[in-house]
Amino acid sequence: MATTAASNPSLAQRLRGMSGEVVKFAVVGLSGVVVNFAVFWICLNGFHLASLRSNIAATLIAITTNYLGYRYWLYRDRDAASRKREITLFLLFSGAGMLIETGVLGFSVYVLGLDSHFEQLAAKVAGLAVATVFRFVSYRTWVFTALPEPTVGADSQPAAEPQPATPAEAGSEPEAALVTQAELLLAAQEIRYAKAE
Structure with missing residues (x-):
């Protein structure tokens, strides 16, 4: 397949083309973060669950709300022919992101001894940041694939x-x-x- 300058865009063109997608990803992601932190705080303070259990419950609920946002708003024009494959991959990569997030939280609480509620929230923010980068790359690359x-x-x-x-x-x-x-x-x-x- 021959490539031309028009079919081989520069890095600046690629980043410009992705900017709208990044903004929409951030909007859906921020709504998921609000759900995630609200459920985490309720589980931690209202139900007095351990921090890792609270994190897992909060992340699972946020994963569900994020899937709806990604599928029906951000990636609505992507291939939805194989919904079973899409959901399986979404859950797989979301689960990996949850392990990243929970790993950072567990490390800070159980290894570093940062166990106050605000220290746990800070660790959750750090884990969520790393997991978000992982999720963005994996969702756009493998889960919500573009149709030719x-x-x-x-x-x-x-x-x-x-x-x-x-x-x-x-x-x-x-x-x-x-x-x-x-x-x-x-x-x-x-x-x-x-x-x-």
Whole structure:
């Protein structure tokens, strides 16, 4: 597949194209943070649960609210053909993010001895920051995948259709299907970056 300057955007163009997505991700994420901290505080002070149990309960509820925001607002135009796969991956990466967040909280409470409620909140903020970066990268890369779509570019020339590899080029039928799928995903990324210009 030949690449041109238009299909290979600079880092600045890629970041500009992602800025709207980052803002929407932050809005959904902040609503999840509010839910997360509210439930954490209620579990910690109202129900007198241990900090790690409070964190797990709060994070699970926030994961649910965040999925609804991501699926039906931020990534509503992404491929939803395989909802079971999407939900499975979302729960997998959300669970990994929860482990990151809970690990930072557990380290601060049980290793560093920072066990006042405000120290626990500070540790939760630090863990949430690290987990948020992980979640953003994993959600946009693997969970809410973009659909390849043929579009007409700004110069009124149709976007180049990726040509599927022949079995002779790829080596065998399964490899040919894998190569074709990879080319379609790359074409979708190029289209998304071209739209951002």
